[in-house]
Amino acid sequence: MLQTLNDVEEEISRMEGELLRLKGLRNDRFLAISNLPPEILSLIFEHLSLLRSPHSSRNYHACCAASQVCRSWRNIALNTPRIWGVICNDFSERWMNLLLKRSRSAPLIIQRGNMHNSLQMTAALLAPPYTERLKEIDVNVGTEQDHEHVTRLLDSPTPLLTMLSICLFPSPSVSGKTYHLGHKATRCNIEVLHLFNCSVDFDSPFSQLQELVIHFGLFHMDAAMFLSVQRLLVVLQRTPKLRSLYLSHVLIADTTPSNLVVHLPHLTHFRLTTMHASNLSVFNNMVMPSLTTVQICDCAVGAGPLVANIAPVFAVLPPASTSPWLAKLIVGVEGIQYNATLKVSVASPPFELDIEFGHRGDLRHILDLCVHLPSSQPRVLSLTCGAVSSEYIKGLCRPLVSVDELHVSALNDALLVLGDTPNVPTPFLSLPALRRIVLIPELGIKYKSRMLPRFRRMLQARKHINAPIEHLKLVNVELTPKEKEALAKLVDLEFQFGMSQSHLFSGGPLNRR
Structure with a gap:
C-alpha cells in the first residue's frame, strides 16, 4: 500500500523502468524484420507489386502501404524502380505520371483494369520512348483509337516485350480493322501470347513462344478466323x-x-474447348512427353458430342502404370444448360477425382464420362460446387467406395453439399473408407458456417453417418471457443485461413489447390 508521495514517485519510476524493459523486448522481437537487408525487402516489395487484387488490377496498394511504414522502408521502396512499373489502365493521370517518374527506366507492365475501358489513359505508353521499356501488355481493343494505339505499338521496336494479351470487343467501327491485329502480334519476339477474337499470322515464326492462348467468342463467327x-x-x-x-x-x-506428327517436347498443359468431337483427332498427331495436364471442354448445348467420343483420348494417352508423368486429364461439359468439369488425376497414388459443378451442373454427363475412366479406384475426391443441390451428386458415391479423403469447395456453405435437408445427409457421409473431410466454404473469405452445429450433433450421435470420419479441416471458417471445444472432442480439428478455391487455368499452367 502506497502511503506517502515518495512511495508513489518510486512506484512510478519502477513502472517506467519496467515499461522501458518491455519495449526493449518488443524491439528485439522486431529486430529480425528491421535488420532485413534492403535487397531482400526490395524483392518482397516487387513480389507484392505483381500480385493481383480480386478486381483484376495489380495490387499496387501494397507497395504504397509498404512505402509508408517507416522512413527506412520508404527509402528502399523509392529506390526500387521495378515495383512502380506496374500500371493499370484505369489509373488516374496523376497517379500514372507519378508511377512513371518513380519507375525511372525500369520495365513497364500494362494491365487492363475495367473489362471494357479504353486505352485513353495508357495510350501514351504504347508509343516511343516507352515502347522500349514495355515488358507485359494486357489491353482491350474496342474503338478505332484503341486499334490505332495497338497497331502503332506493334510497329515499334519492343526489345523487352515478353507477354502480349489483346482482347477485341467486336463492333461495327473496329471489326474490319482489328480483325488481323494478331498478325502483327506474332511478329514480336515474345514468350506469352493471348489473343481473344483476333486471328493469327500463321506464317510468322513462333520460335520463342512458350504460352499460346487463342480464344474466339461463341458469337464471333467469322469463318476465316477458324x-x-x-x-x-x-x-x-x-x-x-x-x-x-x-x-x-x-x-x-x-x-x-x-499424317502430320508434331513433337512438342516441352508442352505441359493443353486445353481444348470445342463443339466438334472430330477435333479430338488432334491427339493422334501430337507427341507430348512432358504433358502433365490435359483439359477438354465441350461447349455444345445439351448432351455434348464429346461425352460419347471421349474414349479415344484415353486410348491415345498411355495408362498411368506406364506413364506416371500424366498428372491430370480433365474432361468437361460446358454450355448454357450444362456446366460441369471433371478432372481425373491418373498419376501416382493417391489417385484423385476432381469434379467442378456450375450453377446448372448435370451429374448425368459426369456419370457418362466416368464409364471411360481408368479402372483404378480414386482415394481422394474433390468437389467444387456453385448453387448445386445434393440431388446432383447422390449418384456419384456408388463407385467411390475407396475414397478416404473428401474435399468440398462451395460458393455458399460447403456443408450443404454433405446434406441440404435436415437429418438427410448425402451418401458421402456413408462412404465406408472416408476418414478425412476438408471444407472450403468461400473464396478466401472468413465464414461462419450455419451448418456446423447440426453437423456436430450428427457426428456426436453418429446418426446418418456411417463413414469413420476422424479428421476435419476447416478453411476460412470461424468457430466460437465453445463450438471448437465441442467439435474437438469428436474429431481431430485443423484450421487454415487465407486459402482460396482452386480454379481451372485459363491459358497458363493450372494452379493446384
Whole structure:
C-alpha cells in the first residue's frame, strides 16, 4: 500500500523502468524484420507489386502501404524502380505520371483494369520512348483509337516485350480493322501470347513462344478466323519451346485425317474447348512427353458430342502404370444448360477425382464420362460446387467406395453439399473408407458456417453417418471457443485461413489447390 508521495514517485519510476524493459523486448522481437537487408525487402516489395487484387488490377496498394511504414522502408521502396512499373489502365493521370517518374527506366507492365475501358489513359505508353521499356501488355481493343494505339505499338521496336494479351470487343467501327491485329502480334519476339477474337499470322515464326492462348467468342463467327486440325499442326511445328496451349472455339469440324506428327517436347498443359468431337483427332498427331495436364471442354448445348467420343483420348494417352508423368486429364461439359468439369488425376497414388459443378451442373454427363475412366479406384475426391443441390451428386458415391479423403469447395456453405435437408445427409457421409473431410466454404473469405452445429450433433450421435470420419479441416471458417471445444472432442480439428478455391487455368499452367 502506497502511503506517502515518495512511495508513489518510486512506484512510478519502477513502472517506467519496467515499461522501458518491455519495449526493449518488443524491439528485439522486431529486430529480425528491421535488420532485413534492403535487397531482400526490395524483392518482397516487387513480389507484392505483381500480385493481383480480386478486381483484376495489380495490387499496387501494397507497395504504397509498404512505402509508408517507416522512413527506412520508404527509402528502399523509392529506390526500387521495378515495383512502380506496374500500371493499370484505369489509373488516374496523376497517379500514372507519378508511377512513371518513380519507375525511372525500369520495365513497364500494362494491365487492363475495367473489362471494357479504353486505352485513353495508357495510350501514351504504347508509343516511343516507352515502347522500349514495355515488358507485359494486357489491353482491350474496342474503338478505332484503341486499334490505332495497338497497331502503332506493334510497329515499334519492343526489345523487352515478353507477354502480349489483346482482347477485341467486336463492333461495327473496329471489326474490319482489328480483325488481323494478331498478325502483327506474332511478329514480336515474345514468350506469352493471348489473343481473344483476333486471328493469327500463321506464317510468322513462333520460335520463342512458350504460352499460346487463342480464344474466339461463341458469337464471333467469322469463318476465316477458324483453323482446321491440319492447319493447327502446321502452326505448332513452329513452336518448339511451347509449354502451354489453350484453344477455345478455334477448330472447325474436321473429319479429314492428317499424317502430320508434331513433337512438342516441352508442352505441359493443353486445353481444348470445342463443339466438334472430330477435333479430338488432334491427339493422334501430337507427341507430348512432358504433358502433365490435359483439359477438354465441350461447349455444345445439351448432351455434348464429346461425352460419347471421349474414349479415344484415353486410348491415345498411355495408362498411368506406364506413364506416371500424366498428372491430370480433365474432361468437361460446358454450355448454357450444362456446366460441369471433371478432372481425373491418373498419376501416382493417391489417385484423385476432381469434379467442378456450375450453377446448372448435370451429374448425368459426369456419370457418362466416368464409364471411360481408368479402372483404378480414386482415394481422394474433390468437389467444387456453385448453387448445386445434393440431388446432383447422390449418384456419384456408388463407385467411390475407396475414397478416404473428401474435399468440398462451395460458393455458399460447403456443408450443404454433405446434406441440404435436415437429418438427410448425402451418401458421402456413408462412404465406408472416408476418414478425412476438408471444407472450403468461400473464396478466401472468413465464414461462419450455419451448418456446423447440426453437423456436430450428427457426428456426436453418429446418426446418418456411417463413414469413420476422424479428421476435419476447416478453411476460412470461424468457430466460437465453445463450438471448437465441442467439435474437438469428436474429431481431430485443423484450421487454415487465407486459402482460396482452386480454379481451372485459363491459358497458363493450372494452379493446384
